[in-house]
Amino acid sequence: MKKNISQTSKHIIRACTGAAAALLLFFSACDFQPAKNTERNRPVGGGLSQGRVLPNEFLESGGGGSGGATIDTVQSGDKKNFPMLSKKDIKDLLDKTDAKHLPQNVMAEEPSFTPPYKVGKVKKEALELSVERLNALRRISGLYPVEMSDTDNDNAQYGAFLMKLTNQFKHGGIPKPDGMSEDDWKKGNNATATSNIYPINNLIGAIDGYNRDPGNPNVGHRLYQMSPGITTVGIGFVPGSHCEKVIGTSKPTKNLKPADFDWNFVSYPAAGYFPLEGNLFGSPAFWHVQFHGDKYTVGAGKIIVTRVDTGEQWVEEHGGGGTIIFNKSNKWRPELGTYTFEVTGVRNKTNIPERFVFTTEFFNRHTL
DSSP states (O other): OOHHHHHHHEEEEEGSOOOOOHHHHHHHHTTTTTOTSOOSSSBBBBOOOOOOOOOHHHHTTTTTSSSSSBBOSSSOOTTTOOOOHHHHHHHHHHHTTSSSGOOSEEEEOOBBBBOOOOEEEEOHHHHHHHHHHHHHHHTTHHHHHHOOOOOHHHHHHHHHHHOOOOOOOSSOOOOOTTTHHHHHHHEEEEEHHTEEEOOOOOHOOOOOOHHHHHTOOHHHHHHHHTTTTOOOOEEEETTEEEEESSSSOOSSSOOOOOOTOOOOOEEOOOOOOEEOTTSOOOOOOOOOOEOTTTTTTSEEEEEEEETTTTTTTTEEEEESSSEEETTTTTTOOOSSSEEEEOOSSEETTOBBBEEEEEEEEOOOOGGG
């Protein structure tokens, strides 16, 4: 399993496994910080082509098609262990992990921002709900759940506290506050350098916000918490500051990742059914597809998104790589309905071109 984790995550975290400077440089490109002239409370950091498979035909056939090699793209992630969910399944997962289920005060111990400092402690049920929310989002995309780590929670708590105390929301490089011990400062600074960070007052809003990743066309925060390579996370929070440790986390205490976890691609929004709501996927909306690097290579090509009922089409060039992101032009605004998503330039490891196309139906879970 250790080998599999390394292989599947290498194209996401390659920039962060080298020197600390490279890590900070990567994060600086997608920092979750408030931006000027942007929406409030945001994270920092044509006709159908002939022969294209229509949604119902594709969903019912389980992908594929005639003529040439074809990736089975009926769903994101592992369709054997985590088969595509129904609309009701998705609604139930999200309903039971909504922020309304958080305790009124999520802090078990309040922080103190004057010496001697106290970093505070989050109630266990609030942390558990946060990880359940993350795992709900991962499940919709066909991914296995991740485990909450007490050690990583503690580390992330120091990071959240340090950012709030100094009012500096960045990945590392935070000066040591007067009166703080060297060990506590290093612990918090390290956490900010290895975490998704967000100045926000809501634990569930932070998890959703990392996946929405508004204003960040690299969707780096989403890629970390939706990675097929991570197994544990740590969550730290004080009101106004959230820290989600996703790099260098502890080993899981149980086998949450099946040894036979098998996937071709991971998409967000997921192939199949996906709830269209502003907290999870707003406008401008960046749609990403991550390919299994041990199975496929993606050269330069095009991304073609088509709204099925109108035939309206959006086309963008891409340069290839393990992760392809659509809507960097900010011209697409998702609406309820069915879309096809197609990537050209995909080849398998024997260098045979693959036909890569999947279908997503956006729906409103609150009207089911």
